[in-house]
Amino acid sequence: MIDVIDVDTKQKLKNFVERIERLDEEKRNIADDTKDVMSEAKSFGFDLPTIRKIIRLRKMDSQKAMEEEELLDLYKQALDMA
Amino acid sequence: MIDVIDVDTKQKLKNFVERIERLDEEKRNIADDTKDVMSEAKSFGFDLPTIRKIIRLRKMDSQKAMEEEELLDLYKQALDMA
Amino acid sequence: MIDVIDVDTKQKLKNFVERIERLDEEKRNIADDTKDVMSEAKSFGFDLPTIRKIIRLRKMDSQKAMEEEELLDLYKQALDMA
Amino acid sequence: MIDVIDVDTKQKLKNFVERIERLDEEKRNIADDTKDVMSEAKSFGFDLPTIRKIIRLRKMDSQKAMEEEELLDLYKQALDMA
DNA sequence: GATGCGCTTTAAATGC
DNA sequence: GCATTTAAAGCGCATC
Numbered sequence: 001m002i003d004v005i006d007v008d009t010k011q012k013l014k015n016f017v018e019r020i021e022r023l024d025e026e027k028r029n030i031a032d033d034t035k036d037v038m039s040e041a042k043s044f045g046f047d048l049p050t051i052r053k054i055i056r057l058r059k060m061d062s063q064k065a066m067e068e069e070e071l072l073d074l075y076k077q078a079l080d081m082a
Numbered sequence: 083m084i085d086v087i088d089v090d091t092k093q094k095l096k097n098f099v100e101r102i103e104r105l106d107e108e109k110r111n112i113a114d115d116t117k118d119v120m121s122e123a124k125s126f127g128f129d130l131p132t133i134r135k136i137i138r139l140r141k142m143d144s145q146k147a148m149e150e151e152e153l154l155d156l157y158k159q160a161l162d163m164a
Numbered sequence: 165m166i167d168v169i170d171v172d173t174k175q176k177l178k179n180f181v182e183r184i185e186r187l188d189e190e191k192r193n194i195a196d197d198t199k200d201v202m203s204e205a206k207s208f209g210f211d212l213p214t215i216r217k218i219i220r221l222r223k224m225d226s227q228k229a230m231e232e233e234e235l236l237d238l239y240k241q242a243l244d245m246a
Numbered sequence: 247m248i249d250v251i252d253v254d255t256k257q258k259l260k261n262f263v264e265r266i267e268r269l270d271e272e273k274r275n276i277a278d279d280t281k282d283v284m285s286e287a288k289s290f291g292f293d294l295p296t297i298r299k300i301i302r303l304r305k306m307d308s309q310k311a312m313e314e315e316e317l318l319d320l321y322k323q324a325l326d327m328a
Numbered sequence: 329g330a331t332g333c334g335c336t337t338t339a340a341a342t343g344c
Numbered sequence: 345g346c347a348t349t350t351a352a353a354g355c356g357c358a359t360c
Contacts, residue, residue: 016123034105041098078256092242132320156296180287198269205262
């Protein structure tokens with residue numbers, strides 16, 4: 001069991017924790033900004049789920065996108081959903 | 083079903099998508115910064131899982147404090163039944 | 165401010181809370197079962213994301229599924245992803 | 247790319263999908279039960295948002311208790327640096 | 329392979 | 345009562 005903790009070490013640990021918390025805060029702010037943009041898009045009549053899909057697709061390799069599609073078709077076929 | 087989009091609307095959609103992608107990019111950068119700080123902490127000999135846990139606990143603490151405050155008021159309402 | 169709370173009312177409240185917590189527990193157990201089945205499917209070589217998509221599609225009205233598809237195509241077109 | 251699925255594999259896939267759908271159904275039933283209990287509580291004059299909050303807080307409490315226990319051990323590790 | 333984290337989606341609550 | 349805003353649950357991803 002540790003009885004005494006080095007003051008310096010404690011301070012270092014505290015600093016790291018606070019730096020990370022600050023970064024987390026920034027991330028949350030950006031997430032809020034994203035929400036605002038989404039709302040704005042919605043108010044223009046755009047469909048949010050579709051916009052999300054588009055962003056996902058753009059980020060993705062087109063090769064991979066095709067393979068995903070094909071696999072889905074294959075499974076549909078197997079379940080007579082074709 | 084709508085099947086054509088005018089040029090102006092196309093541009094608007096493009097803008098929204100790009101703004102969101104930019105924000106996502108920023109978020110990723112911050113996540114990378116967090117990783118850097120984590121690595122630095124690790125190089126000082128700190129245990130990463132522990133640091134994460136501390137941060138989670140601190141977040142819970144502040145949330146809990148806020149909620150408990152409200153809860154008191156709510157209790158009055160809930161138990162002061164007709 | 166309420167100083168005293170009717171013992172009977174307290175008990176009733178407690179009972180409701182506990183019944184709900186019990187139900188939550190059951191739900192969690194079933195969610196765990198689902199995970200097990202998923203893992204088993206995976207170990208047979210099935211692709212989990214695709215299985216999820218299939219289930220979503222089966223649950224969904226086929227009319228609605230088509231509309232979703234069309235909207236996505238429309239947005240793709242607008243962003244020259246066609 | 248695979249483009250055919252043998253009969254046996256089809257059947258396996260179908261079974262997995264149906265098992266998962268069955269589990270989803272059960273979960274939905276329990277969620278309905280929860281709603282019933284909530285309604286009943288409400289008819290006794292209890293405030294639903296408050297009940298939710300109580301449950302959330304209780305869950306946080308038990309989580310927090312567990313985590314804090316572990317954290318003590320972890321701290322030793324983190325601060326007992328080489 | 330498992331755990332934690334963040335996003336998506338759906339349900340509820342409140343205000344108009 | 346409807347629609348907007350907010351909270352809870354579920355899902356998927358990334359990390360270790």
